[in-house]
Amino acid sequence: MSRLEILQVPVLQDNYVYLAHERDSGATAVIDPAVADPVLAAARQRHWRITHILNTHNHGDHVGGNLAIQEATGCRIVGFGPDRARIPGITDTVEDGDRVELGKAVAEVIFVPGHTRGHIAYWFAEDRALFCGDTLFALGCGRLFEGTPQQMWPSLQRLRRLPDDARVYCAHEYTLANARFARTIEQDNAALAERSRRVQALREQDRPTVPSLLGEEKATNPFLRADQATVARAVGLPDADPVAVFAEVRRRKDNFR
Numbered sequence: 212m213s214r215l216e217i218l219q220v221p222v223l224q225d226n227y228v229y230l231a232h233e234r235d236s237g238a239t240a241v242i243d244p245a246v247a248d249p250v251l252a253a254a255r256q257r258h259w260r261i262t263h264i265l266n267t268h269n270h271g272d273h274v275g276g277n278l279a280i281q282e283a284t285g286c287r288i289v290g291f292g293p294d295r296a297r298i299p300g301i302t303d304t305v306e307d308g309d310r311v312e313l314g315k316a317v318a319e320v321i322f323v324p325g326h327t328r329g330h331i332a333y334w335f336a337e338d339r340a341l342f343c344g345d346t347l348f349a350l351g352c353g354r355l356f357e358g359t360p361q362q363m364w365p366s367l368q369r370l371r372r373l374p375d376d377a378r379v380y381c382a383h384e385y386t387l388a389n390a391r392f393a394r395t396i397e398q399d400n401a402a403l404a405e406r407s408r409r410v411q412a413l414r415e416q417d418r419p420t421v422p423s424l425l426g427e428e429k430a431t432n433p434f435l436r437a438d439q440a441t442v443a444r445a446v447g448l449p450d451a452d453p454v455a456v457f458a459e460v461r462r463r464k465d466n467f468r
C-alpha cells in the first residue's frame with residue numbers, strides 16, 4: 212500500500228532532493244537536503260510541514276541544508292549513529308536494521324558502507340521506495356571515497372536483494388554518462404541497449420531518469436552484475452571472484468571519460 216507522496220526537487224548541478232509526505236499524519240521527510248531554500252519553497256507550495264530530515268551520509272551536497280531547514284521548521288534529523296559528529300543538527304541516531312517512522316510509513320535502515328564509511332539507505336518496503344543516496348545510481352554506483360570494494364560489493368548485494376518493483380530514488384542525475392560507460396562493459400546486453408536509448412531520449416527532453424526500478428538495475432547496471440560471467444569476461448577476469456570484478460569495473464569507471 213502506498214502511503215507516501217514523493218516529490219523530486221532538482222538542485223545544484225545534478226542533485227536530487229526528495230520530499231516524502233505521509234498523507235494520513237501529514238509527516239513529511241526531506242531526504243538529503245543539499246540546500247534549504249528550494250526545499251522549503253517546495254514544501255510551502257504544497258502546504259507540507261517538514262517534520263524530518265533523513266540523511267544517507269555526511270557529504271556536503273546531502274547535509275548542506277540541514278541546519279537552515281531545522282531552524283525554519285524545528286524538524287528532527289536522522290542519521291547514522293557513528294557519523295553523528297559529521298551530520299549537522301542530528302537529533303536521532305540510527306543503526307543497521309533500525310526502523311524509522313514517518314507517520315504511518317516505516318523505513319528500514321540498511322547499512323551500506325563503501326562510498327563513505329557511514330552510508331545508510333532508507334527502505335520504505337510498503338511503498339517500494341528506496342532512498343539510497345550515493346550508493347546505488349541508475350546504471351551506476353558511488354565512488355569509493357572511504358570504503359573498499361570488499362565493503363561496497365556486499366552493500367550493493369544487500370540492495371539487490373530488494374524486490375524488482377522497488378523504485379530507486381538515488382541522489383544524482385548521472386544516468387546518461389553511466390549508460391555510456393555501461394555500454395563499454397556489456398555490449399551484448401539487449402536490455403541495456405534499450406535502456407540507454409530511453410535514457411538518452413529522456414535527457415534530450417531534459418526529463419529525469421530517476422527513479423528507476425530496481426529490476427531494471429539488476430538487468431542492466433554493471434555494478435550490480437559483477438557476478439555475471441558476461442561482466443567478468445568483459446573486464447578480462449573470467450575466473451575472478453565478484454569482488455575483484457566489481458573492483459575492476461569501478462576502477463574503469465573512475466578512469467572513464
Ligand SMILES: [Zn+2]
Pocket residue numbers: 268270326345
Ligand atoms: Zn556522497
